[in-house]
Amino acid sequence: MNGTDIILSVDQLTVRFDASPPLLKRLVTGAKRRTVHAVEAVDFQVERGSTFALVGESGCGKSTIARTIAGIQAPTKGAVSFMGVNVAGFRTRHAALPYRRNLQMIFQDPYASLNPRWRIGRIIAEPILTHRLMTRGAALDARIAELLATVGLSPKDAQKYPHQFSGGQRQRISIARALAANPAFVVCDEPTSALDVSVQAQILNLMKQLQRELGLTFLLISHNLAVVAHMADRLGVMYLGRLVEQGDAEQILARPLHPYTRALLDTVPDPHAPHRPRARLSGEVPSPLAPPSGCAFHPRCPLADARCAAERPEPIRVDAVSVACHAVAEGRIDAAQPDRPKDQQSLEQSGDAA
Amino acid sequence: MNALLQVENLRVEIAARKRRLVAIDDVSFEIAAGEVLGVVGESGAGKSVTGTAVLGLLEAPAVQAGGRILFDGRRIDTLSEEGMRALRGKEIAAVFQDPLTSLDPLMTIGDQLTETMLTHLPMTRAEGEARAGELLAEVGIPAPRERLQAYPHELSGGMRQRVVLALAFCCAPRLIIADEPTTALDVSIQAQILDLLRRMCRERGTAVMLVTHDMGVIAEVADRVAVMYAGRVAEIGPTRQLIAHAAHPYTRGLMASIPSMRRREKELTQIPGAMPRPDAPVAGCAFHPRCPQAFARCAAERPPAFPVGAARVACWLADPAFEGVPA
Numbered sequence: 001m002n003g004t005d006i007i008l009s010v011d012q013l014t015v016r017f018d019a020s021p022p023l024l025k026r027l028v029t030g031a032k033r034r035t036v037h038a039v040e041a042v043d044f045q046v047e048r049g050s051t052f053a054l055v056g057e058s059g060c061g062k063s064t065i066a067r068t069i070a071g072i073q074a075p076t077k078g079a080v081s082f083m084g085v086n087v088a089g090f091r092t093r094h095a096a097l098p099y100r101r102n103l104q105m106i107f108q109d110p111y112a113s114l115n116p117r118w119r120i121g122r123i124i125a126e127p128i129l130t131h132r133l134m135t136r137g138a139a140l141d142a143r144i145a146e147l148l149a150t151v152g153l154s155p156k157d158a159q160k161y162p163h164q165f166s167g168g169q170r171q172r173i174s175i176a177r178a179l180a181a182n183p184a185f186v187v188c189d190e191p192t193s194a195l196d197v198s199v200q201a202q203i204l205n206l207m208k209q210l211q212r213e214l215g216l217t218f219l220l221i222s223h224n225l226a227v228v229a230h231m232a233d234r235l236g237v238m239y240l241g242r243l244v245e246q247g248d249a250e251q252i253l254a255r256p257l258h259p260y261t262r263a264l265l266d267t268v269p270d271p272h273a274p275h276r277p278r279a280r281l282s283g284e285v286p287s288p289l290a291p292p293s294g295c296a297f298h299p300r301c302p303l304a305d306a307r308c309a310a311e312r313p314e315p316i317r318v319d320a321v322s323v324a325c326h327a328v329a330e331g332r333i334d335a336a337q338p339d340r341p342k343d344q345q346s347l348e349q350s351g352d353a354a
Numbered sequence: 355m356n357a358l359l360q361v362e363n364l365r366v367e368i369a370a371r372k373r374r375l376v377a378i379d380d381v382s383f384e385i386a387a388g389e390v391l392g393v394v395g396e397s398g399a400g401k402s403v404t405g406t407a408v409l410g411l412l413e414a415p416a417v418q419a420g421g422r423i424l425f426d427g428r429r430i431d432t433l434s435e436e437g438m439r440a441l442r443g444k445e446i447a448a449v450f451q452d453p454l455t456s457l458d459p460l461m462t463i464g465d466q467l468t469e470t471m472l473t474h475l476p477m478t479r480a481e482g483e484a485r486a487g488e489l490l491a492e493v494g495i496p497a498p499r500e501r502l503q504a505y506p507h508e509l510s511g512g513m514r515q516r517v518v519l520a521l522a523f524c525c526a527p528r529l530i531i532a533d534e535p536t537t538a539l540d541v542s543i544q545a546q547i548l549d550l551l552r553r554m555c556r557e558r559g560t561a562v563m564l565v566t567h568d569m570g571v572i573a574e575v576a577d578r579v580a581v582m583y584a585g586r587v588a589e590i591g592p593t594r595q596l597i598a599h600a601a602h603p604y605t606r607g608l609m610a611s612i613p614s615m616r617r618r619e620k621e622l623t624q625i626p627g628a629m630p631r632p633d634a635p636v637a638g639c640a641f642h643p644r645c646p647q648a649f650a651r652c653a654a655e656r657p658p659a660f661p662v663g664a665a666r667v668a669c670w671l672a673d674p675a676f677e678g679v680p681a
Contacts, residue, residue: 057540166628196396196567201611201622208621223540230613230622253615265615267545269570271597272614280549281542284512 005048007185007217008069012078015039015064019289037288038064040241041078043315046234048184051211051218053228053249055264056238057285062221066187069219070105071096082185101131104178108190110170114162120173121158124148127181147176151206168199175206179214189221204230225268229253237261240296241288247321257323257333259301295326303327357384358426358561359408359529365420366403366412366585368632375632377403377416379585382659387528388559390552392576392593394569396608396629400585401565405531407431408563409448410438425529444474447522449551451534453514456521457506463490463517464502467524474525489520493550512543516550523554530555533565548575569612573597581605584630584640591665601667604641639669647671 017036025031039061046052054062067073069080071087080087082099090096107113114123124144134140145155151172162170178186192200210216222228236246245258256262266278283300286292295313298304308326315324327333366378378400385391393401406412408423423431450456458466467486490498493516506514522530536544552575555562564576572579580590589602600606610623627644630636636643642652651670659666660673
């Protein structure tokens with residue numbers, strides 16, 4: 001990505017949470033300190049005007065990354081730099097304002113993220129007034145009407161309350177609020193997970209159209225691989241706090257390298273391709289309180305050997321993708337072959353023997 | 355067809371403040387022994403209410419206002435609460451979305467399984483406990499004997515749903531109503547649970563009514579599928595036919611609006627608007643305000659279910675007498 005316009009750079013980001021029992025209990029019972037390893041040494045960059053998607057199962061750390069980028073969560077180690085400024089480094093609220101204006105969020109639940117006592121007009125005006133972009137008056141009303149029209153609602157809707165709208169319409173209001181301060185970057189945390197598919201299609205189309213028209217950059221957090229496949233230019237696959245594979249979305253979806261990515265892609269039921277041969281992931285995601293040694297995926301990986309259990313794989317580059325896997329590095333997976341190796345297919349029988 | 359479950363012209367109404375809203379409007383379908391019928395639709399389409407009605411668990415203000423439900427040729431919607439309770443859990447079992455709410459948090463898993471079997475089957479407590487261990491092994495729970503002593507909160511979400519499946523299967527039911535059984539689970543666990551459900555049903559010849567919003571799950575598991583819209587069945591037929599050649603414009607729109615991982619479109623097909631709510635019913639075909647192919651008759655008259663191949667389609671376009679839209 002040399003020479004391109006990087007709007008967001010995440011460098012060795014680590015977020016840990018202290019989940020220890022209280023001090024007194026530790027002293028009395030001799031219980032140990034416990035740490036949740038939510039995000040470990042994550043590196044990625046997002047190019048201006050593109051969509052970067054983080055995908056993974058619950059508890060993999062994708063939302064923690066989103067919260068850290070939005071400045072809601074402080075990193076334990078590493079840095080997040082947004083438009084060249086370190087996000088964690090602001091001394092005062094005032095110093096953070098330009099960054100906050102440029103970075104907005106859309107949340108999953110359109111029922112919880114809109115104040116039920118506020119009219120839509122006030123909800124959308126809030127970021128404009130907070131950042132002192134305009135003062136109350138006819139010009140602000142015109143801007144609210146324009147924003148409502150942009151997301152496919154009527155200017156008259158400014159007078160209504162959130163409960164008068166359906167889930168899809170509420171998510172349109174969330175988008176209008178996110179766009180109100182003219183941000184460069186929007187973090188979308190599961191923006192369509194609470195919506196029905198026909199409404200999901202409306203929202204995804206709207207997001208793509210706005211990106212084209214306004215040159216927005218999206219960080220999309222999703223567990224839905226089909227949504228990610230539709231939206232993302234670049235893709236990061238997370239497992240237990242680490243990025244196991246990242247790079248060009250089309251390449252990863254067509255030719256996944258990491259055994260976890262392959263299994264994840266295989267597991268998703270797709271009505272457009274039913275009854276295809278699918279590998280199964282056995283077992284469950286281990287606890288982030290005690291992540292496995294070596295490669296965190298090794299207890300579930302069909303290709304794991306002694307080295308995988310002992311030594312954590314460093315990311316290596318394969319074409320437009322970076323992947324952290326010993327089996328790929330050693331050529332135990334044929335990186336050029338889209339077909340799955342034989343031993344992975346045999347997982348299908350052992351799928352239930354967790 | 356030798357139907358295990360027959361639902362005929364089911365109508366469910368909800369008593370609102372001034373009037374009665376229609377939640378389920380003239381819904382008919384059958385499930386054969388050993389068959390998996392998928393019931394798919396968006397939220398509010400009435401798929402869960404249909405499942406609840408079959409289980410005899412409708413609660414005020416929802417009431418069955420018409421139609422018949424037959425199980426094994428016998429009417430069950432007129433059974434007493436007592437009679438229905440004997441049937442439920444024994445002949446008809448249920449699996450719900452959230453395993454934490456279907457398990458008793460204060461009872462060990464072993465006790466829950468044993469109690470359920472002792473209620474319905476002639477066996478001693480010792481036999482029940484032994485059988486409970488076997489069931490846990492069958493649903494793929496590691497160290498099943500020790501797990502009998504565990505409480506639901508000690509298990510992960512996937513393991514809990516396995517326990518719920520063990521509970522559903524413990525009295526060898528002939529029909530399972532599974533309402534969004536994998537929606538609360540991660541995709542890798544979802545696949546494990548669906549495989550398990552499918553395998554256990556196939557081995558025992560158990561029929562399933564699988565209620566879900568996920569067309570992908572339907573495509574993988576169901577033999578036939580009923581697409582519900584605004585309390586009615588829009589289309590019902592074999593899964594393969596319905597996915598490859600959907601006849602109802604709603605089904606076609608629904609399929610096209612699902613993003614695929616295999617082909618990347620510039621834009622998803624979207625169905626404009628939203629489903630009508632029960633408090634604002636639509637005359638004629640409930641889908642006509644959103645339908646790209648609607649014509650005058652659609653707004654005036656409700657279409658009956660016309661046969662199309664092995665499917666039944668409630669759409670005027672499927673009428674054999676249909677001769678193009680009048681100019």
